[in-house]
Amino acid sequence: MPIISLFVNACVAFTGFYLISKVFHSQLFFSSRSRGVLIGMLAGMLGLFLMFNGVEVNEDVRVDLRHLPLVLLAFYGARLPLFIATGFIASTRFLFGFTDQAVVAFIATWFVSLGMIWIHRRLSERLFFQSMLLNVWALFVISIAVLINLGWSMSYITLIATIWTIGLLVGLLSSVLTIDLEQAKRRAKDYKQSAERDPLTGLFNRRVWDRYTSELENENRSSNVLALDIDHFKRVNDTYGHANGDLVLQRFAELLLAETRLHDVVARVGGEEFVILMYDLTPEKVEKVAERIRKRIEDEVFVLKDFPPIHITASIGIAHGKSEPVQKMTEAADNALYQAKRSGRNQVILTNVSELSLVTN
Known part of the structure; x- marks a missing residue:
C-alpha cells in the first residue's frame, strides 16, 4: 500500500x-x-x-x-x-x-x-x-x-x-x-x-592566554610577549562613566586585532591590561609593530555616548626571547611596560630576555 x-x-x-x-x-x-x-x-x-x-x-x-x-x-x-x-x-x-x-x-x-x-x-x-x-x-x-x-x-x-x-x-x-x-x-x-573569550571585548581571556604561553620554553622559536596598558584609563572612567570606558575598551580591542596577524594571540587579562603573543619576529620588527599599534591608538578618535569624542594613548612593554619560560617573559614585558609608564607613557620599551640571560650567565 x-x-x-x-x-x-x-x-x-x-x-x-x-x-x-x-x-x-x-x-x-x-x-x-x-x-x-x-x-x-x-x-x-x-x-x-x-x-x-x-x-x-x-x-x-x-x-x-x-x-x-x-x-x-x-x-x-x-x-x-x-x-x-x-x-x-x-x-x-x-x-x-x-x-x-x-x-x-x-x-x-x-x-x-x-x-x-x-x-x-x-x-x-x-x-x-x-x-x-x-x-x-x-x-x-x-x-x-x-x-x-x-x-x-x-x-x-x-x-x-x-x-x-x-x-x-x-x-x-x-x-x-x-x-x-x-x-x-x-x-x-x-x-x-x-x-575562552572576554565577554566585553571578545578577545581571549587569561585562561586561553595561559594555555597558549605555557609551552614557550619548549618551543625552539623566537617569541615576543607584548604587555599593553591604556594610559590614565581610570580618568576615562571617572570623567565619562564606566559605560563609556567599556566603549573605549571595545574599540581598543578592535584596533589590536586590526594591527595584528590572524595567528597572533591577543588577550585581555585585566581591566585595561592587554597582552599579545607574537612568534618569529626579530626585536627590530616587533618593535616596529608595537610602534605602529601605539601610533594607531594615539591617532584614533574614540566615540563616546553623550560626550564629545576623545583621544587616548597606550604604553607598551615587549619581551623578546627564544625558548624562555613564560613567567620570565611575562615579568620582562611587565617591567618594560612599567618603564614606559615611568618614562612619560605613550611609548614602547623592548627587553631582549635572551641577551639578559647570556649576560647573567
Missing part, C-alpha cells in the same frame, strides 16, 4: 537526518569543503534510497520522499552539499527511464532546492517555521509535478493526500530533531565562547 511504503521511507529519512546532522557538526575533517562534499554525497545517496523504495503509481510515475534530505541541507544553509545532493538526486531519476515524467521530476527537484535557498535566506533565525515551510514548499512543488505527470483524477487526489499527510508528519518530527541538534550545537559553541 502507498501509505505503508511512504511511512517506511519516512522512517529511513528520519534516521538519515540524524546521521547527516552528526556529520555536519563533526570536527573530524581537514576542511569544510571536504565535509560539504561528503555530506552532499550522503544526502544524495539517502535520496536515491528513498527513490528506489518509493511508490510506483504506474510504469511512468513514481512518488517518494526524496526531498527530505534537501530540506535538512537547506535548513543548515549548506549550499555546496545542497547542490551536490540535488544534482545527484535529480540525475538518478533517469535510472528509471529517460521519459517526459523523469524530465519533469528533474526540473522539479532543482526548483525545490532553489526555493529552499530563498526560504532559508529569509528565515534562518526562525528555526521551526523555516523547517516546516521548507517541507511545505517541497510538497507543493511535488504536487504540481505529480499533477503534470499523472493528471487530475481521484487517484491523484488520494496519492497527494497521502504524500502530504506523511510528508508533514515526518517534516514535523525531523524539524524537532534538527532544531534540537542545532540548538545543542549552538549551546556548546556559546559555552566554549564564554569559557
Whole structure:
C-alpha cells in the first residue's frame, strides 16, 4: 500500500537526518569543503534510497520522499552539499527511464532546492517555521509535478493526500530533531565562547592566554610577549562613566586585532591590561609593530555616548626571547611596560630576555 511504503521511507529519512546532522557538526575533517562534499554525497545517496523504495503509481510515475534530505541541507544553509545532493538526486531519476515524467521530476527537484535557498535566506533565525515551510514548499512543488505527470483524477487526489499527510508528519518530527541538534550545537559553541573569550571585548581571556604561553620554553622559536596598558584609563572612567570606558575598551580591542596577524594571540587579562603573543619576529620588527599599534591608538578618535569624542594613548612593554619560560617573559614585558609608564607613557620599551640571560650567565 502507498501509505505503508511512504511511512517506511519516512522512517529511513528520519534516521538519515540524524546521521547527516552528526556529520555536519563533526570536527573530524581537514576542511569544510571536504565535509560539504561528503555530506552532499550522503544526502544524495539517502535520496536515491528513498527513490528506489518509493511508490510506483504506474510504469511512468513514481512518488517518494526524496526531498527530505534537501530540506535538512537547506535548513543548515549548506549550499555546496545542497547542490551536490540535488544534482545527484535529480540525475538518478533517469535510472528509471529517460521519459517526459523523469524530465519533469528533474526540473522539479532543482526548483525545490532553489526555493529552499530563498526560504532559508529569509528565515534562518526562525528555526521551526523555516523547517516546516521548507517541507511545505517541497510538497507543493511535488504536487504540481505529480499533477503534470499523472493528471487530475481521484487517484491523484488520494496519492497527494497521502504524500502530504506523511510528508508533514515526518517534516514535523525531523524539524524537532534538527532544531534540537542545532540548538545543542549552538549551546556548546556559546559555552566554549564564554569559557575562552572576554565577554566585553571578545578577545581571549587569561585562561586561553595561559594555555597558549605555557609551552614557550619548549618551543625552539623566537617569541615576543607584548604587555599593553591604556594610559590614565581610570580618568576615562571617572570623567565619562564606566559605560563609556567599556566603549573605549571595545574599540581598543578592535584596533589590536586590526594591527595584528590572524595567528597572533591577543588577550585581555585585566581591566585595561592587554597582552599579545607574537612568534618569529626579530626585536627590530616587533618593535616596529608595537610602534605602529601605539601610533594607531594615539591617532584614533574614540566615540563616546553623550560626550564629545576623545583621544587616548597606550604604553607598551615587549619581551623578546627564544625558548624562555613564560613567567620570565611575562615579568620582562611587565617591567618594560612599567618603564614606559615611568618614562612619560605613550611609548614602547623592548627587553631582549635572551641577551639578559647570556649576560647573567
